Amino acid sequence: MHLSPPIEPMLARSVTALPPAGARPALFEQKADGFRTLVFAGPKPFLQSRRGADLGPAFPELVAAAAALGVEAVLDAELVTVGADGLDFTALQERARRRGATARRAALERPAHLIVFDVLEMSGAVLLNEPLWRRRDALEDLFAGRRLTAPWALCPQTLDREVALGWLDPAWGTAGIEGIMIKDPGSRYRSGERGWMKLRTRLTTEGIIGAVTGAVAAPRSLLLGRLDAAGRLRLVARSTPLPRKAAAELGAALRSAGAEHPWWGRTFSAGWGVKEPLAFHPVAPDLVAEVEADTALDLGRHRHPVRYVRIRDDMTPGDVRA
Incomplete structure (x- = not known):
């Protein structure tokens, strides 16, 4: 007997910690x-x-x-x-x-x-x-x-x-x-x-909240950016779905943005390697969020969704550079 293509490879499920010692x-x-x-x-x-x-x-x-x-x-x-x-x-x-x-x-x-x-x-x-x-x-x-x-x-x-x-x-x-x-x-x-x-491997980093999916007052996920060398807001990550408490806190702090927003009229894909466009609402890029991410980057953009941790009130958007 010989194996021949195609063969489905064995896969893995994601975990958040190593098995305990012992x-x-x-x-x-x-x-x-x-x-x-x-x-x-x-x-x-x-x-x-x-x-x-x-x-x-x-x-x-x-x-x-x-x-x-x-x-x-x-x-x-x-x-x-x-x-x-x-x-x-x-x-x-x-x-x-x-x-x-x-x-x-x-x-x-x-x-x-x-x-x-x-x-x-x-x-x-x-x-x-x-x-x-x-x-x-x-x-x-x-x-x-x-x-x-x-x-x-x-x-x-x-x-x-x-x-x-x-x-x-x-x-x-x-x-x-x-x-x-x-x-x-x-x-x-x-x-x-x-x-x-x-x-x-996980690390914490920061991103400017530039848009949300869902309603601004009750966001489902965040679109995060960083400023490039010319000061333009570049999309770098999308978050995982927000917990209910975080969505309520963010919904009270975020403000809708109009045509002055740098992402107004832009099209982003619904996921890495996906052509389907993502429906989102631009918000005033005033708030900086701390997120947890893995190390997989593609031209400076996080390939996998990041996890929202908290608002960084001690940082301004000008502190968050690509």
């Missing part, structure tokens, strides 16, 4: 900021995205690496590009749009890498029902036996809870490690199921 053993892995990719290595190499698309045309150097691996295997990995300060998701997105000669040129100018964290098949043996620790042994044997180097990288893994806590330091987030994965070492690979856990 709980059942867990394996911790770094969560890199990239594209989830299933790599079918062998004579007919194929790079499958999380949703089943063929990533090969955009990343020809990785197709070549999969063809030259020297063994037929199906690997689960994160596809990344590296910039001057760490992993560069914006550059990865730009590369994903290229095809043909431009993709080949980009592969030379900014080659991509595969951070591998699981193996589903090796030399014709399907490993889906093997426990994770055995799959990890097989993966480490592959890297050692084939002496794999770039574009291959083995995902860091540990049983040490303190080491995992260190990976949540915002410095790792700045370098492109957006959190950690938490896995049961005895678990099998369950395609399409959320059998793993993920904990994102």
Whole structure:
């Protein structure tokens, strides 16, 4: 039996904390900021995205690496590009749009890498029902036996809870490690199921409240901005739904804005990667909010919704710069 694309990858559910010390053993892995990719290595190499698309045309150097691996295997990995300060998701997105000669040129100018964290098949043996620790042994044997180097990288893994806590330091987030994965070492690979856990690195930051969804007097969520070098208000984040108490407090403090607002007549998407426009009401950009966010940024904009914490009465909009 051989696995063939498309395969639904195993998924993870978000959690807000590590398992308590003394709980059942867990394996911790770094969560890199990239594209989830299933790599079918062998004579007919194929790079499958999380949703089943063929990533090969955009990343020809990785197709070549999969063809030259020297063994037929199906690997689960994160596809990344590296910039001057760490992993560069914006550059990865730009590369994903290229095809043909431009993709080949980009592969030379900014080659991509595969951070591998699981193996589903090796030399014709399907490993889906093997426990994770055995799959990890097989993966480490592959890297050692084939002496794999770039574009291959083995995902860091540990049983040490303190080491995992260190990976949540915002410095790792700045370098492109957006959190950690938490896995049961005895678990099998369950395609399409959320059998793993993920904990994102969180930090607090500020944003100018520039608009709301819902009514101004009873907002459902916030649109937050920062001032660029020219003093223009740039959208940087959208909040998660506001708790009832926060919505009431904000509704009493916010004021509707008209055509003088810098976002009047603008169109924003309803979510990252979504074309549907978002219905919103501009408000006077007078208030600064403290929010909790993860470290995933796209050209300075938070890719995931942020969580409202409180109003920063001690700050003015002029203090909040991009």
